[in-house]
Amino acid sequence: MDVLLTHTTALEALRTWGVQGLLEDRQCSVLEIPVRVVREVEIRELIDSSALLQSLSTPLHLLSSGTRASRRTRLVHEHLQRDSLPRGSIVRLAPGVRCVSPEHLAVQMSFSLTLLELAVLLSELLGLYAICPAHEKGMYQRERPLMTPESLLMHLDALGPRKGTRLVRRALAMACVRSGSPRETKLSLRLSLRLELGGYGLNILSMNEPVEVRRIHDRMKKGTRKPDILIAGPERPGLGRRVAAVEYNGRDHDTPRQIAVDARRTNELVAVGIPEFVVRREQYDDLDYMDGLVERIREKIGLPRQVRGVELGARLRRLRRELYTELEQIDGVTWKGRERERARRAAAAAANEWDVVPLDAYGLA
Numbered sequence: 413m414d415v416l417l418t419h420t421t422a423l424e425a426l427r428t429w430g431v432q433g434l435l436e437d438r439q440c441s442v443l444e445i446p447v448r449v450v451r452e453v454e455i456r457e458l459i460d461s462s463a464l465l466q467s468l469s470t471p472l473h474l475l476s477s478g479t480r481a482s483r484r485t486r487l488v489h490e491h492l493q494r495d496s497l498p499r500g501s502i503v504r505l506a507p508g509v510r511c512v513s514p515e516h517l518a519v520q521m522s523f524s525l526t527l528l529e530l531a532v533l534l535s536e537l538l539g540l541y542a543i544c545p546a547h548e549k550g551m552y553q554r555e556r557p558l559m560t561p562e563s564l565l566m567h568l569d570a571l572g573p574r575k576g577t578r579l580v581r582r583a584l585a586m587a588c589v590r591s592g593s594p595r596e597t598k599l600s601l602r603l604s605l606r607l608e609l610g611g612y613g614l615n616i617l618s619m620n621e622p623v624e625v626r627r628i629h630d631r632m633k634k635g636t637r638k639p640d641i642l643i644a645g646p647e648r649p650g651l652g653r654r655v656a657a658v659e660y661n662g663r664d665h666d667t668p669r670q671i672a673v674d675a676r677r678t679n680e681l682v683a684v685g686i687p688e689f690v691v692r693r694e695q696y697d698d699l700d701y702m703d704g705l706v707e708r709i710r711e712k713i714g715l716p717r718q719v720r721g722v723e724l725g726a727r728l729r730r731l732r733r734e735l736y737t738e739l740e741q742i743d744g745v746t747w748k749g750r751e752r753e754r755a756r757r758a759a760a761a762a763a764n765e766w767d768v769v770p771l772d773a774y775g776l777a
Contacts, residue, residue: 413450417511418491419473419520425511427542427556435503443502443510445477449490464506479610499568507768514559515567523577527583528748532742535597540620543744596660598639598739599691607728610735612706617644619657625680637677645713654713657681657688687712699733
C-alpha cells in the first residue's frame, strides 16, 4: 500500500533533487488518496526500503481519506482529506511513495501559515531554488520552478471555494516569480509589498528573466543578462517605461572571478540604459540605507518623491522595520509566524497599544 506525503513532509520531498521530471507527468495520472495510513510496522518496513523516506524528518506527515480520527505517533502524523482532489494533485515519487503536488501543498500549508509566510513559501515553489539546511549555502538552484502562477490558479479553480484557496490567492498576488534565492525573495518582498504591509510599493517587472544587451568587447554581438530584480516605472505615452535593476550580492560574489563577471554585467546593463543597484547584506540590514536606496531607484524610474507627514512617516517606517524583522525569522523550515503574531497581539494588548488612526485614513489601505 502506498503512502501519500503531505504538509511539511511533502515540502521536504519536493525540495529533493531530481523530483522535477516526475512532476511534469502528473497531469496524465489519476492517483487516489489512500483510504488509510499504513500500520506502524508497514511504515517502518517502507522506510527501510526507501532512500527518499530515510532522508525525510520524522514524524512523517501522511494523508488519508479515512473516516476515523487522525493518528499521531512519533513516527507518523496522519491528516484526513475526505473530499476528492483534482487531476494532477498527486504525484508518484518512488515505489510506494506518493506526494501532493506543489499547487496542492500551498493550499494545505495555508491552514497553518501567516500570509507573509505563505508568500515566502510560494516564492520558493515559483522560484529557482530549494531550501536545504544541510547544504553549504542553505539551498541549491533549480533549472526551472516546480510550478507557475498559471498552474496554481488552475488548481485553485479546480478546487473551487475550499478552505485555504482564498488565502493562497492573496499570497500569490504578493509572491515572487523566478526568484533565485531566499535572500532575493526577501529583498523583492520588501521592495514590492504595499506600504501598509511594510514594503516600498515598487513594481517588480521580472526576476531573473533575460534582458538583451550588447557585449562591450564586441559591439556587434548581442547577448542577454538576467537581473535579479527588474523594477519598472510608470507608463509614459509613446516613451515606454524606465526600468532599473537591483542585484543582491552574497558572499559568493566576493571572489576575483565573480567580481569581474559582475562588473561586465553592470556595464552591459548601464550601456543599454538600465541603471543597476547592488545590495549586500550590510545594506539590506540598514533601514536608513534601504530608504535612501529606494528614493534613488524611484528617481531613476521616474516616480515622484514621496512626501509624508511626520506621524505617517514614522508609522510607515515602523512597518518597514517590522517587515524586515519578520522576514528574518522566516527560514522556510520552522513555520512559527502565527505564534509570533499571537505573542505580538498579547504584548500590544498588555501595553494598551492600539492604532488610533487606521492606515486607510491616509488612503494607503
